[in-house]
Amino acid sequence: MDVSQYLEIFLDETTEHLQNLNTQILELEQDSENMDTINEIFRAAHSLKGMAGTMGYKRMQNLTHDMENVFSEVRNGSIKVKANMIDILFQCLDALEEYTTNIRESGDEGTNDNEPLIKMLGDILNKKAAGESDAKTETAAKSADDGDGRKWLEINLNSTDKMVIGEAQKQGKMVYGVTVSIQENCLLKAARAFLVFKAVEELGEIIVSNPSAQDIEDERFELDFSLIMITEADVDKVTAAISNVSEIESVLAESIDLSVMQLDEESREAEEHKENMRKEAEKSETGTAVAPAATQVQPAAQTAPAPAANAKQPAAAKQSGGKPVVNRTVRVDIEKLDVLMNLVSELIIAKNSLVAASEATMAQNSGTAQSGINEQIEYLESVTTNLHESVMKVRMVPIESVVNKFPRMIRDLTKKLNKKMELYMSGEETELDRTVVDEIGDPLMHLLRNSADHGLESAEVRAQRGKPEVGSIWLDAYQDGNNVVIEVRDDGNGIDTESVKRKAIERGQITPEQALNMSEKEIIDLLFLPSFSTAEKVTDVSGRGVGLDVVKSKIEALSGEVEVKSRLGEGSTWIIRLPLTLAIIQALMVEVGGEKYAISLGSIQTIEDVMPEDIKLVQNKEVIHLRGSVIPLIRLDKELDVTSTRAPEENLTVIIVKKGDKTAGFVVDELQGQQEIVIKSMGKYIDNKCKLISGATILGDGEVALILDANALI
Amino acid sequence: MEELIIASETAQYIVIRLGQEQYGIDIRYIDNIVRMQHITRVPKLAAYLKGVINLRGEVIPIMSLRLKMGLPADEESKAARIIIVKLEQYGTIGMIVDEVREVVTLDMDTQVEKMAYDKEDKNNFIQGVGKYEGGLISLLDLNVVAQEK
Numbered sequence: 001m002d003v004s005q006y007l008e009i010f011l012d013e014t015t016e017h018l019q020n021l022n023t024q025i026l027e028l029e030q031d032s033e034n035m036d037t038i039n040e041i042f043r044a045a046h047s048l049k050g051m052a053g054t055m056g057y058k059r060m061q062n063l064t065h066d067m068e069n070v071f072s073e074v075r076n077g078s079i080k081v082k083a084n085m086i087d088i089l090f091q092c093l094d095a096l097e098e099y100t101t102n103i104r105e106s107g108d109e110g111t112n113d114n115e116p117l118i119k120m121l122g123d124i125l126n127k128k129a130a131g132e133s134d135a136k137t138e139t140a141a142k143s144a145d146d147g148d149g150r151k152w153l154e155i156n157l158n159s160t161d162k163m164v165i166g167e168a169q170k171q172g173k174m175v176y177g178v179t180v181s182i183q184e185n186c187l188l189k190a191a192r193a194f195l196v197f198k199a200v201e202e203l204g205e206i207i208v209s210n211p212s213a214q215d216i217e218d219e220r221f222e223l224d225f226s227l228i229m230i231t232e233a234d235v236d237k238v239t240a241a242i243s244n245v246s247e248i249e250s251v252l253a254e255s256i257d258l259s260v261m262q263l264d265e266e267s268r269e270a271e272e273h274k275e276n277m278r279k280e281a282e283k284s285e286t287g288t289a290v291a292p293a294a295t296q297v298q299p300a301a302q303t304a305p306a307p308a309a310n311a312k313q314p315a316a317a318k319q320s321g322g323k324p325v326v327n328r329t330v331r332v333d334i335e336k337l338d339v340l341m342n343l344v345s346e347l348i349i350a351k352n353s354l355v356a357a358s359e360a361t362m363a364q365n366s367g368t369a370q371s372g373i374n375e376q377i378e379y380l381e382s383v384t385t386n387l388h389e390s391v392m393k394v395r396m397v398p399i400e401s402v403v404n405k406f407p408r409m410i411r412d413l414t415k416k417l418n419k420k421m422e423l424y425m426s427g428e429e430t431e432l433d434r435t436v437v438d439e440i441g442d443p444l445m446h447l448l449r450n451s452a453d454h455g456l457e458s459a460e461v462r463a464q465r466g467k468p469e470v471g472s473i474w475l476d477a478y479q480d481g482n483n484v485v486i487e488v489r490d491d492g493n494g495i496d497t498e499s500v501k502r503k504a505i506e507r508g509q510i511t512p513e514q515a516l517n518m519s520e521k522e523i524i525d526l527l528f529l530p531s532f533s534t535a536e537k538v539t540d541v542s543g544r545g546v547g548l549d550v551v552k553s554k555i556e557a558l559s560g561e562v563e564v565k566s567r568l569g570e571g572s573t574w575i576i577r578l579p580l581t582l583a584i585i586q587a588l589m590v591e592v593g594g595e596k597y598a599i600s601l602g603s604i605q606t607i608e609d610v611m612p613e614d615i616k617l618v619q620n621k622e623v624i625h626l627r628g629s630v631i632p633l634i635r636l637d638k639e640l641d642v643t644s645t646r647a648p649e650e651n652l653t654v655i656i657v658k659k660g661d662k663t664a665g666f667v668v669d670e671l672q673g674q675q676e677i678v679i680k681s682m683g684k685y686i687d688n689k690c691k692l693i694s695g696a697t698i699l700g701d702g703e704v705a706l707i708l709d710a711n712a713l714i
Numbered sequence: 715m716e717e718l719i720i721a722s723e724t725a726q727y728i729v730i731r732l733g734q735e736q737y738g739i740d741i742r743y744i745d746n747i748v749r750m751q752h753i754t755r756v757p758k759l760a761a762y763l764k765g766v767i768n769l770r771g772e773v774i775p776i777m778s779l780r781l782k783m784g785l786p787a788d789e790e791s792k793a794a795r796i797i798i799v800k801l802e803q804y805g806t807i808g809m810i811v812d813e814v815r816e817v818v819t820l821d822m823d824t825q826v827e828k829m830a831y832d833k834e835d836k837n838n839f840i841q842g843v844g845k846y847e848g849g850l851i852s853l854l855d856l857n858v859v860a861q862e863k
Binding site: 346349595639640641642680681682683684685686689690691692693696698702703704705706 | 752754755756757758759763765766767768771772773774775777804805806807860
């Protein structure tokens, strides 16, 4: 079977299942008795096995199969969850992840059999077998399974069938009852069943099946079906032939004895019941405590497993009832969304030109027809804005998919660094653009590792400082206006600025004289220099000096920013601020020296009219006093090398801009109003050559306006 | 019967004028030729980078070939054009020229004289000289032209 077309789906789903397993096993470690968690784990492992099998990844299937066995025993209560078992399971997950990576890269799962892991899993299972106290439950489970499995016993035979069977047996042929269970996650049950039928028909003849062949073809059956067949082949051959069909969970085949089969005629059954009852009554009357099995008639004994099986099924259904309802979703290639987004951008530009054109004609003639056009344009405006928002929303995904792997990472770090720590996360549901979410994982991981390794002190130091033994790391995400903020916080040592300074001088990055005059903030910024590390020794976790500079550049590439707050001895907070959207923003259009510029509305606080005499000088820099705070003025005409069109004695229009905890006032010539703009790159050749400009946009009249990077200006 | 003609290696060049000189630009790099239009200045760039224009919804950086090659600033003339070229390394760039004259096909063996290529000299934008109808055309090496000094 050619499965390459399913590879993408397989990889996606495997990743999801692995993530799920990671999360659930972590939970299991906390609460080893939680049945929901155990069930969820079992389900995920089971699906993984099924998928790997379908795709023909045998090694992956073997490993998951053994994992599933362990979970299955845990679910049955015959194995207790222990710490070392959790460790082994995590190792298994790592191995599975490795397989997945291999498959993603080369389409092949690789050649690592992971035998040690399989052996360890086997040991867990064997240990259970050795535990005699558990033997009872095991056999009980087994016998229940037996009753459950032999569903062909439920097949009703009519007299013709019986005749045929009797005839065949006389001819020395074998008659088998077969029950086939299909895997829970099988998508094309009917197709699988068909293949089973085909395989069986190659070996012999099918007398009867339950459900009927027609029902099976129409997929009107649960996960199993039974049939009775006549063949000359032996039972193993039949089982093997059926097992060859993929996505088959189990095959139970046994040669049957006609006498134990159910009879079709209802009257017969009724008779038996009556007989049963009579016997029961007799028993109770006589009061003889004979072993019931001995006295009970055979049919009764045979019917017993069936209700038992029936009773078990609803129970199973109830268990899986906790499974969340599957969302109605469609997987869409992100590139298709990009195209859609581009089209929306074009639409907005076209709409802006229409607005501009209508304004131009409005200036010329003030006819009544104009108001009609205006109305339509306003309508168009609201439609495009809504369209843009919906497309943006489609691209938004919760950061959950990224942060979910962190608890596991912290757990591993706890062991590796020998420090006790706990990760508290909030706001996992916060949504960000898909492209941002994909990129944000590494920076966050760096920061968390940083907190774990450098931030949190060793247990002794924590004890001395009167801090709780277990260190805490927080990961909080929340939306703040047009931004999403992700904070990584720890209650560790904080940043030792003196030691940072020393290190920087040692490395020749600053001179001792410079160090004397540096503010705390400037010193902390040193951390973001390439190859800077204060760790005394290089560990597996961090200290190689790659990290913070990568974090910074990565986040800046996403037009975000990083900020650090730290108090020595109390801990530090790393704040990442990311824009909600990347492509289209609301902006304020301004004019400076006759040129048009856009400033992102998200960063603008207020707009002030300032009289020239209100400008004060502090350290030879212009500032204004605004509602109790001193705000430095930035004259955009000077920054942008143009001449202001305003006379010096005129009032100044000042836009108060806030980025992070920095505020500044931009002096502009004219305000032109708010506009929705599409951010465009300025072209590979000059992008990033001018630090003050973060991009360009095309205005309604076709002109290009530049977008000011408030961050760089402040 | 069809005869197999092994053509000698030829290349097409667009002949442009800068001041008094003629230059040739390999046609394979050229995406488009547009009229002079308003260029939005981008601050803090080298003088030869004039700014950006909007070309059918794309923002394209524009450079002055004159300034880049050390000639006096562009003259305002109706003949001036912007040649949009696509370079693998630098993306799309518009180059202002005084005039676009014609397209010529040059035989690389007989009509082109290759210049000794000096990679160290970043001011040497010429990759060869073409002889065409008595005139000489300096063939520009765009990748060197686009290089920053």
